[in-house]
Amino acid sequence: MIAKSEPLLAIRDLNKQFRGLTALDGVSFDIAQGELLGLIGPNGAGKSVLVNVVSGIYGATAGTVSFLGSDITRLPSYQLARLGIARTFQNIRLFGRMTVLENVLVADKRYLTRPFRSLFAKGAHDDLAAAEDLLERVDLIEKRDALAGTLAYGEARRLEIARALAGGPRLLFLDEPAAGMNEREMQELAAVIRSFRPALDAIVLIEHDVALISELSDRLVVMDSGKVIATGKPVDVFADPRVVEAYLGVEECDD
């Protein structure tokens, strides 16, 4: 849990414009090795845009993103994934016409560069075992041959996480993984996230639930209107008047 000197991911002056609208406005922060960083902010603050830029879905208008010191700002998303940057989506995007097991296998980096591996390789059993182990840990092993499109909501959420972990990523962005979950499901999710944490160099968790994010995060980054307005330990951040005004005030209106 001790942050090393070189950050895992360094975001510097990141700017994203959509036809004149500024979605990200000079965003800068580091993600340290070993940390679980909570990213919070009201709807429209730019959290998802930030993840989309970092994961290569959108190109940045200006600014840089570096991964372990090398500039990755312009890399296509498949190369970012191969470097070890994984993510889940706020709205579930599983491959619905594939089985649960295939959804995990498709993201396994060991397969990507060896197209016929599953058919002819001797090591196919080990790879399958790794995927089944992941399913075991998110409690989906009994559904391994079901089509992902037939899963219940909570199951689909867990499969999203298992799929994101399949490539053995170093950095994982979880974009509102608890959206639509009840209290019990949220606690199960928290347990899943904790259990996977040692396998990853860092996790970035986007979440609205104050209790859940305070419980899990080492540090918070608060965004509002495309800018970072506060960073720090959860207790300090939630005591900051600007955060209370921008974030908590709005959330009460939402509810």
Next chain:
Amino acid sequence: MLAEQIVNGIVMGSLYALIAQGYTLVFGVLDKLNFAHGEIFMLGGYIGVSSVALGASIPLALLLVMIVCGALGLLVEFVSFRKFRSHDAHITSALSSFAFGLVVLDLVQKSWGTEPVAIELPQTLRVANLEFLGVHFSLVKLSILGIALVLMAALHLAIARTSLGRSIRAVAESATSASLYGINVTRVIQLVFLLASALAGFAGVALAIRTGFASSDVGFTLGIKALAIMAIGGMGDLRGAFLGGLMIGVLEALAFQWGFGQLADTGVWLFMIFVLLVRPTGLFAARSSKEARA
């Protein structure tokens, strides 16, 4: 003989199925139609005929054709689809690939002439046949059918069981998600064009061997008919293209047997229009394509 006609229909149907699977593969990953596909199939016949004329054995000719047509498929992807991958660019890629096909057609007619070119097959091969229950089956036709079935089975296995196939299916469902899980979407799309075009090329030579000549009008007649078969079977569905191909092949053969041969072509197109009206997902597709849901 009725049995012989049905076998003829199945042989022809397997070629339709091969071409239709090419359309459906491309449609699956891009949601777009490759209108150059029929002319690549047509070109396959000519490359085959010329290879054999230059002394190549039939297997070597098949291999050469699949390489040349596969490479041409890569070129079609690059010039007519790469820049127009967005969902708003259906018309652009359709027009561009259609024009590409017309260029291929024109070049073939300038190089080989507009008249069909006969293939030089050894006499022994031409007359060899098998007798089964008193019916004679041409060895050439049965070999064509056998290889076509093996190719389609291999394609099915590759799609269903290999990681390559998983990548293709992932791109078909969502290119964005696929790329976020490390799949090089451009590479997968190239591969699909390569496979589709190589199979079309094989179908082109097979047709030339079966009929005895290569002809420049088959891209329009049979190549575009395979497009109707893809729609009848279910867009984006490999099994649908396979069953649709065999079904149309046999129905056509029966139509000729019973004297309605003149109506076969129009029949296929009317049938497609009918299927699109009453069952837009196609006759055999297990699920609806994005196009059919629209």
